Amino acid sequence: MTSRPVRVRFAPSPTGPLHVGGARTALYNFLYARATGGTFVLRIDDTDLARSTDESLQNILDGMRWLGLDWDEGPTRPGETESASRFGPYFQSLKFDRYREVVLDLRERGRAYPCFATAEEVEEGRQAMARETGVPMYDRRYRTLPRDEADARIAAGEPHVWRFATPLASDGGESRVVVHDAVKGDVEVDLKQIDDFVMLRNDGTPLYNLCSTVDDLDMEITDVVRGEEHFVNAVKQILLFRALEADVPRFAHLPLILGKDGKKLSKRVAQTNLLDYRDQGYPPEAIVNFLTLLGWSFDGEREIFSLDEAVRAFSIDKLGRSGSVFDEDKMIWMCGMYVRATPVDVLVDRVAPFLEDAGVLSKSAIAESRAFVENVVACHRERFDRYGEVPSKIAFLFADTVEYDAKALKNLRKSPETADWLLAFRGALEGVAVPPSWPDRPPEADALRLPEPVNDTANRGGGSSAFARPSELEAMARSLADRLGIGFGNLVAPLRAALTGAAGGAGLFDIVYLLGRERCVARIDAAIESLRS
RNA sequence: GUCCCCAUCGUCUAGCCAGGCCCAGGACGUCAGGUUUUCAUCCUGAAAACAGGGGUUCAAAUCCCCUUGGGGACGCCA
Structure with missing residues (x-):
């Protein structure tokens, strides 16, 4: 196989926010392009004018940029058009004339026909087909309508869609299509399963399979990497490529991302946006x-x-x-x-x-x-x-008062003497140079990088900072505990509770250092107060 | 219902294509220890899987078939 340089595309429709599954599809396209030195195209499949929104488009572009998935070709910024390239435009809504042209061409090739069936008739045929073949699809009732009659009805303004004439074995056409898929291998599909799908709506706007194929063709896409839910579309698109006598790209249908329930990831079970x-x-x-x-x-x-x-x-x-x-x-x-x-x-x-x-x-x-x-x-x-x-x-560092959670309260009341110990610590604080509380901190207080390296004895306790570093505060507390004749933990637990309102958190003496003298003293006083009342 | 796909620890996966090195490796989570002033981080260890059944073969997680289970598609959405 002659291999052209890889050109892949991620083609989201701006009908909703970028889904994490879509993000992964984009990511794999990106990886494949970058790994092969190929081109990563971002294309906006906005054929559904009724559901496409600028907000969704913005969301998709933001998401792609946030993840760092830079595209080589595609839209630049919302409002702007797109990066200049012979392959653009990258918005399908800008190519409606082109798609219609292709449908007319397809008609000449015998692969497209107008269908005048009403919604009720389509539904009726669908049910009949489901009964007969097990496949609920359009019964192709207008496929054999003579061309002049069809043109007359169109001229008369009768509502109609344009459908693709799927090759039928009964017409002597091929009856199976093989999808060569990079993840699934070669998969053979019986064309009996394939509907005469609609390419142009009643209002003349084009539909996904048509646009996708035409764009993949126009943009010289070599590999279509997308979610597995598109697998059946690959068959339809292969049919379209062949009808257009064009080369068929390689496919790679990615297995779905599942929720905890084992089904396709949905916002019911996970955050998908x-x-x-x-x-x-x-x-x-x-x-x-x-x-x-x-x-x-x-x-x-x-x-x-x-x-x-x-x-x-x-x-x-x-x-x-x-x-x-x-x-x-x-x-x-x-x-x-x-x-x-x-x-x-x-x-x-x-x-x-x-x-x-x-x-x-x-x-x-x-x-x-x-x-x-x-x-x-x-x-x-x-x-x-x-x-x-x-x-x-970290909000506790900046709060005026602290509220004690259950564990903190327990630590505070563990011993009848905690108030005395806290008071002792408060007193000991007077003897050390604790930095002032934020925002009145001199710059040199924070020139010291925290947390201090644990095993760096050269850095610990040494230096000539104007302030007592956390390790020195700790040494002070340890000797205080010794003097009080209590275990270090007995001092530290209530102190942490008083200062932070919690039982866990960052290193306590880092906290003392960061909290600063005034706040420490105020919180210790408040704790003692609450213990006495 | 019809068609298609999938199947290794609870979860993500390696191994499968080119059978033996796999009494199946890594990670998340879980549990147990250790370090620590607490929580966390970090470190150590443990439990935990080849869906089932038939084949092929000297030998199968790896190849084939069937069963079962799961998923997807079946739009004038993409």
Whole structure:
């Protein structure tokens, strides 16, 4: 087989938001194009004018860009037309004349005919066919209508659609079609199963199978990579390619992404709108990584890899044949892996919009206290997987008062002496240089990068900062516990409760350092107060 | 109902095409330990699968057939 350079397309219809299944289809097209040095085309299949919306188009383009799936040809920005190319336009709604032309051509070739059946007649025939053959389809009643009669009825303004005349064995035509599919292998389909499908609606607008085929032809698409639900369409399109005496592209029908219920992923069982993941702060790299693994495997061992690495390792014949369940737990785990691997400054950029939206920190506050915010995020990065989780995890640092959760309350009341211990700690605080509370922190307080390296003894306790670093605060607390004659945990648990309102969280002395003197003192006082009342 | 596809741990998968190296490897999740001031991270370990039945073969997760199970399609949607 002579192989032209690969040209693949992702062809969503802008009738709804980009679905995660669609995103994976786009991703595999992208990988295949990049892996083979081919071209990745984005085409907008907006033939259904009634259901297509600009909002959906925008959503699709945003989703593609968010994932980093850059296309070589296709629309640029909504409102703009498209990247200049001899293969455009990339909106099917701009090519209606072309499709109609093809239908007329098809009629000359004996493969298209007008059908005047009413909706009721079609339905009636459908039921009869279902009874007779088991296949509910149009009964082809207008297929043999003489041409002059058909033209007369058209001229008279009678409503009609244009149908494709599927080759029939009874007419001496071929009776089977073989789909050569990269994932399914060669699949033979009996044409008895194939309807005389509609190509042009009653209102003259074209339909999917026609447009898709014509565009794949016009755009010199070499490989059609799409979801398995399109498999039967491949047969219709092959018929169309042949009728047009054109080369048939290769096909690859991807197994579906399944929900926990084992059925095609739907919003009933999962979040299917790709951009919802963005809005909840899932790292896009993690989504891409995860989606890549749904039906393909890097090397059988490695789970975490970049899009570029996937491109280098990708091979279309390593695609799996069975559907895969969308496992949100694993995806969240993967998000966490990316969060922990992201440099702190980048991480803060990613997290910032979520902090702003939640009203925890304003954009200007983040900019002005950048080093402080980076330390806050760095101290919490092992405790969140998605950016959207951050505001609620760090809000306590900026609150005026804290509310104790059940476990914190328990820790606070564990011993009748906790109030005394807290008071002792409060007193000990007087003797150490705890940085002032935000926002009144001098820059040098946050020049120290947190969290401190655990095993870096050279860095711990050394240095000449004007402030006591967390490790020094910890040393202070340990000696205080010694003096009080209690275990370290007895001091630390209620202190954490008093300071954060929770039983878990970032390193306690990182928290003391970040919270600052005034807030620490106020919270300890508040805790003691509540213990006494 | 008709046609098509699929079938390895609960889940994602490697192995299957070119049978032996597989009493089946990795990952998520689960459970148990360890590290830690807590939670988390991290580390170690455990339980966990070739759907069933027939063949072919010296040898089958790997090839063939049947059964069962699951999924998809059957639009003047894409």
